[in-house]
Amino acid sequence: MKLMAQEEKSEATMTSDRPSSDRPNDERYDAQRVEQKWWARWQQDASLYAAEPASGKKKYYVLEMLPYPSGALHMGHVRNYAIGDALARYMWMNGYNVLHPMGWDSFGLPAENAAISNNTPPREWTLHNIANMKAQMKRLGFAYDWSREVTTCLPEYYRWNQWFFLKLYEKGLVYRKKSKVNWCPKCATVLANEQVVNGCCWRHEDTMVEQRELEQWFVRTTQYAEELLRDLDKLQGWPEKVRLMQRNWIGRSEGALVDFQLEGGAGAAGPTISVFTTRVDTIYGATSIQLAPEHPLVGDFTRHNQVLGAEVQRLIAEQRKAKEAGDIGEIEKHGVNTYHYAINPFSGEKIPIWIANYILMDYGTGAIMSVPAHDERDYEFAKKYNLEIRLVIFPISNDPEETMTEPQLPFTAHEGMTINSGPFSGLSSEDAIKKMSAYAEEKGFGKATVTYRLKDWGISRQRYWGTPIPMLYCERDGIVPVPEKDLPVILPENVKVTLAGGSPLGDVPEFVNAKCPRCGGPARRETDTMDTFVDSSWYFYRYTDAHNDRAPFDGKIAQYWFPIDQYIGGVEHAILHLIYSRFWTKFMRDLGMITNDEPAERLFTQGMVIKDGRKMSKNLGNVVSPDEMIARYGADAARLYSLFAAPPDRDLDWQDSGIEGIQRFLARVYRFFVKNPVGAASGTAAGTLQSTAEARAIQRKLHQTIKRVSDDFQGRWHFNTCISAIMELVNVLYGAEEEIARKAVPPAILAEVQRDLILLLAPFAPYMAHELWEMQGEKGSLLRAAWPKYDAELAKEEEIEIPVQVNGKLRSRITVPADSEEFFVLERALADEKVKAAITGKQVVKKIYVPGKLVNLVVK
RNA sequence: GCCAUCGUGGCGGAAUUGGCAGACGCGCAUGGUUCAGGUCCAUGUACCGGCAACGGUGUGGGGGUUCGAGUCCCUUCGAUGGCACCA
Numbered sequence: 001m002k003l004m005a006q007e008e009k010s011e012a013t014m015t016s017d018r019p020s021s022d023r024p025n026d027e028r029y030d031a032q033r034v035e036q037k038w039w040a041r042w043q044q045d046a047s048l049y050a051a052e053p054a055s056g057k058k059k060y061y062v063l064e065m066l067p068y069p070s071g072a073l074h075m076g077h078v079r080n081y082a083i084g085d086a087l088a089r090y091m092w093m094n095g096y097n098v099l100h101p102m103g104w105d106s107f108g109l110p111a112e113n114a115a116i117s118n119n120t121p122p123r124e125w126t127l128h129n130i131a132n133m134k135a136q137m138k139r140l141g142f143a144y145d146w147s148r149e150v151t152t153c154l155p156e157y158y159r160w161n162q163w164f165f166l167k168l169y170e171k172g173l174v175y176r177k178k179s180k181v182n183w184c185p186k187c188a189t190v191l192a193n194e195q196v197v198n199g200c201c202w203r204h205e206d207t208m209v210e211q212r213e214l215e216q217w218f219v220r221t222t223q224y225a226e227e228l229l230r231d232l233d234k235l236q237g238w239p240e241k242v243r244l245m246q247r248n249w250i251g252r253s254e255g256a257l258v259d260f261q262l263e264g265g266a267g268a269a270g271p272t273i274s275v276f277t278t279r280v281d282t283i284y285g286a287t288s289i290q291l292a293p294e295h296p297l298v299g300d301f302t303r304h305n306q307v308l309g310a311e312v313q314r315l316i317a318e319q320r321k322a323k324e325a326g327d328i329g330e331i332e333k334h335g336v337n338t339y340h341y342a343i344n345p346f347s348g349e350k351i352p353i354w355i356a357n358y359i360l361m362d363y364g365t366g367a368i369m370s371v372p373a374h375d376e377r378d379y380e381f382a383k384k385y386n387l388e389i390r391l392v393i394f395p396i397s398n399d400p401e402e403t404m405t406e407p408q409l410p411f412t413a414h415e416g417m418t419i420n421s422g423p424f425s426g427l428s429s430e431d432a433i434k435k436m437s438a439y440a441e442e443k444g445f446g447k448a449t450v451t452y453r454l455k456d457w458g459i460s461r462q463r464y465w466g467t468p469i470p471m472l473y474c475e476r477d478g479i480v481p482v483p484e485k486d487l488p489v490i491l492p493e494n495v496k497v498t499l500a501g502g503s504p505l506g507d508v509p510e511f512v513n514a515k516c517p518r519c520g521g522p523a524r525r526e527t528d529t530m531d532t533f534v535d536s537s538w539y540f541y542r543y544t545d546a547h548n549d550r551a552p553f554d555g556k557i558a559q560y561w562f563p564i565d566q567y568i569g570g571v572e573h574a575i576l577h578l579i580y581s582r583f584w585t586k587f588m589r590d591l592g593m594i595t596n597d598e599p600a601e602r603l604f605t606q607g608m609v610i611k612d613g614r615k616m617s618k619n620l621g622n623v624v625s626p627d628e629m630i631a632r633y634g635a636d637a638a639r640l641y642s643l644f645a646a647p648p649d650r651d652l653d654w655q656d657s658g659i660e661g662i663q664r665f666l667a668r669v670y671r672f673f674v675k676n677p678v679g680a681a682s683g684t685a686a687g688t689l690q691s692t693a694e695a696r697a698i699q700r701k702l703h704q705t706i707k708r709v710s711d712d713f714q715g716r717w718h719f720n721t722c723i724s725a726i727m728e729l730v731n732v733l734y735g736a737e738e739e740i741a742r743k744a745v746p747p748a749i750l751a752e753v754q755r756d757l758i759l760l761l762a763p764f765a766p767y768m769a770h771e772l773w774e775m776q777g778e779k780g781s782l783l784r785a786a787w788p789k790y791d792a793e794l795a796k797e798e799e800i801e802i803p804v805q806v807n808g809k810l811r812s813r814i815t816v817p818a819d820s821e822e823f824f825v826l827e828r829a830l831a832d833e834k835v836k837a838a839i840t841g842k843q844v845v846k847k848i849y850v851p852g853k854l855v856n857l858v859v860k
Numbered sequence: 861g862c863c864a865u866c867g868u869g870g871c872g873g874a875a876u877u878g879g880c881a882g883a884c885g886c887g888c889a890u891g892g893u894u895c896a897g898g899u900c901c902a903u904g905u906a907c908c909g910g911c912a913a914c915g916g917u918g919u920g921g922g923g924g925u926u927c928g929a930g931u932c933c934c935u936u937c938g939a940u941g942g943c944a945c946c947a
Contacts, residue, residue: 028899240864240865241864241865241941241942244863244864244942245864245941245942245943248863248942248943248944249942249943251943251946253946253947255947275947276946276947277947278946278947279947290947322945327944328944328945329861329943329944329945330861330944330945331945333945356945357945358945359945359947360945360946360947362946363946363947364946364947365947367947368947369947370947371947375947376945377945377947378947380945451946451947453943453946571941571942574942575942644872644873644884644885645872645873645885645886646872646873647873650866650873651940652872653871653872655871655872655886657871657885657886657887658871658872658885658886660886661884661885661886662885664885664899664900665885667899667900668900671900711876712876715876716876718874718876720872720873720874720884720885721873721874721876721883721884723884723885724873724874724883724884724885725883725884726884727883727884727885728883728884731884734901801880802880803879803880804880805879805880805927805928807927807928808879808926808927808928808929809928810880813880845927846927847927848879848927848928850879850928853879853880854879854880854928856879856927856928857927858927858928
């Protein structure tokens with residue numbers, strides 16, 4: 001049904017494209033002809049959009065997130081790049097030295113999947129897609145400096161990933177660890193924590209992630225956890241939403257580590273259980289220890305106790321199931337008593353050790369002290385298993401008169417006073433936390449500490465299409481890094497790609513077998529490749545010096561361009577890419593390569609493009625193809641519509657009838673120029689106040705439009721209102737057609753309006769703007785033409801309409817000279833017939849005049 | 861459960877600091893142009909009543925602050941996104 005409807009439509013449009021007989025051909029705007037013409041010209045000049053080298057000129061680095069070369073652009077790309085392109089063009093017109101580059105995040109799994117299903121080598125498939133998407137971008141008229149193009153899957157680029165890896169290794173920021181990792185059976189590879197969504201793979205939302213034990217390379221992102229968190233405050237140009245998401249993700253939590261001795265342990269050196277708590281002030285209320293089922297000590301308890309062992313297996317299964325289902329938050333709490341005991345180091349009290357399914361091994365120490373009186377979860381658990389609930393914090397009332405009453409349990413507020421806490425009784429919770437942490441540290445059984453939710457970044461992937469990790473395993477020397485001079489470690493071609501577990505590189509003996517650089521003996525190469533997020537963590541630095549073959553980039557050049565002035569991309573990268581790249585920037589700064597602390601000064605996250613209220617997807621059959629839109633309406637229309645239909649930070653619901661309206665608008669603009677040829681040589685009337693009313697009206701509207709478009713562009717990024725303001729101007733011009741025809745509007749004014757109209761359109765609809773620019777006989781480059789200047793004097797209204805309210809209800813409108821005094825406006829308001837009728841028989845108790853805005857009369 | 865954002869005509873949306881709600885566009889209606897369809901042009905289009913002038917209602921619901929609230933405050937409902945036994 002859907003397809004048929006579309007076909008009918010497209011046929012109708014095709015018919016309509018035929019030139020009609022009653023209208024001269026040249027009045028119609030033939031988008032395809034005009035765009036082909038300019039496209040061909042732009043092809044010929046590669047330096048058209050090239051950034052100038054570092055100079056005294058004010059720089060502006062505008063960057064859109066680079067795409068993965070999946071095959072073809074989608075509407076989300078068009079929207080993202082239309083925003084960045086409009087900004088780049090606007091900044092050029094405002095005299096900046098603009099850097100506006102583009103590249104390809106071209107390593108990754110889809111290339112391998114394509115290799116398997118189409119029997120095409122990943123490299124070939126990827127490069128083919130890049131060529132196609134690059135052609136699409138050019139057809140859309142995006143103004144990129146292609147001389148700086150970065151393709152992450154080429155050795156010129158990924159050798160520097162390897163170089164950075166060696167630097168990380170030197171600095172102890174990368175390490176190898178055997179660990180439980182997230183494994184996606186469909187991808188047949190490991191996923192970073194950030195790539196697990198609700199217990200499922202980020203790419204396969206229906207595939208549950210498994211846990212596997214593997215030797216992995218980890219980047220010590222936690223080393224920078226504190227700074228990554230702290231510097232969020234500096235990022236005032238980032239959306240609050242993104243900063244909040246990162247803050248939550250880093251998940252800083254202040255507390256204390258406290259060691260509990262196991263009962264029966266051999267004195268102070270015996271085994272202990274370390275717990276993390278944010279409420280050490282409640283420790284006298286701890287009535288049990290709870291261990292995660294996967295806690296290392298659990299094995300000791302179950303070794304000679306099969307019944308307990310079976311119970312623990314059940315708890316593990318329950319927890320895993322809940323995690324996989326993504327509702328660990330709703331897990332029904334179960335636990336089992338080990339009948340082992342631990343000693344509370346503060347009170348010397350002996351408390352039971354339990355194992356519970358709601359305790360997570362990957363947070364804190366995997367063990368908690370359970371304080372039922374002051375924690376909801378512990379309370380619930382204690383009620384269920386009949387554990388003691390002991391009140392140790394009493395509420396403090398701000399009102400001294402109020403009688404102290406037993407609090408409702410559990411009492412979890414931080415504002416309280418310690419009771420029943422031995423020598424620490426009678427303190428505020430805040431004081432108690434400080435004093436008790438200090439005491440624990442002094443006695444050597446604990447300390448104040450900070451825990452983060454953020455984990456180190458596992459970057460090993462058992463895949464082929466990625467950057468080889470430059471490490472060797474020597475039988476004699478163990479782990480040996482590839483020497484810098486031997487970089488790059490080239491990713492071999494002609495590799496049989498399969499989705500059977502294990503890295504495909506393991507099957508390539510020429511790759512695997514190497515010589516140890518230390519002893520010259522046989523060594524085995526690391527066969528895992530790097531997570532593709534490594535590629536995108538620093539690519540924007542490479543743009544500043546894209547052909548450097550001695551270093552990733554030159555620090556001096558980067559210093560000129562960085563930080564990025566405006567970064568633009570989807571909010572889906574709020575955590576992954578934007579945390580990794582912030583980390584990388586800090587790491588490079590500490591290497592002395594750069595001086596900036598953060599990669600981007602301002603970040604803009606645009607909304608998604610949806611159709612019929614749903615995400616565009618092949619399954620739903622609601623995908624709108626950019627190629628089709630360009631063929632039907634032209635690139636300008638596709639770009640303009642994607643900016644017009646919604647403010648850029650909101651989701652955009654694509655409607656074909658909407659883009660038809662834009663096509664109509666563009667045709668209307670063009671027709672105005674054809675019907676009213678003036679030419680650029682008609683002299684300039686800029687800055688001259690016009691004498692005729694018609695000329696004034698047009699001049700005024702023009703300057704009001706310049707202001708609105710400039711303000712909405714710069715201050716708010718509301719491109720939709722920029723464009724609607726331009727539409728209004730065009731509507732006024734059409735309304736004045738008769739006056740223009742009888743020359744009541746001087747040609748000089750008309751020329752000025754036309755020239756400025758082209759300039760206002762230039763960032764949004766470059767093809768048409770260029771065509772009109774040429775039609776007007778303009779010689780200079782439109783790209784570098786100055787953005788029109790707003791003149792407040794010329795925009796000023798002579799008369800204004802003032803609404804008159806009586807008790808806040810609109811009763812009438814009066815017209816007064818714009819510079820009227822208050823008394824005059826009020827007098828005129830009171831003299832108005834409709835106002836009189838509304839206030840007859842009543843007393844005016846208050847008269848309010850908001851200058852230039854309205855009058856409100858309060859009557860009784 | 862917690863946090864954030866957002867609720868405005870038939871639809872996308874506008875109203876930047878509290879000051880004429882519905883700009884601009886889509887759609888729809890009527891008329892013109894046309895053999896006709898499309899294109900293009902003109903007019904109308906929040907809702908209710910009225911031929912009309914005009915009157916009343918109206919920004920998810922309820923309450924409040926104010927001369928005045930889409931905008932601020934409280935409360936409630938709904939949608940979206942993030943986090944989630946995080947100790």
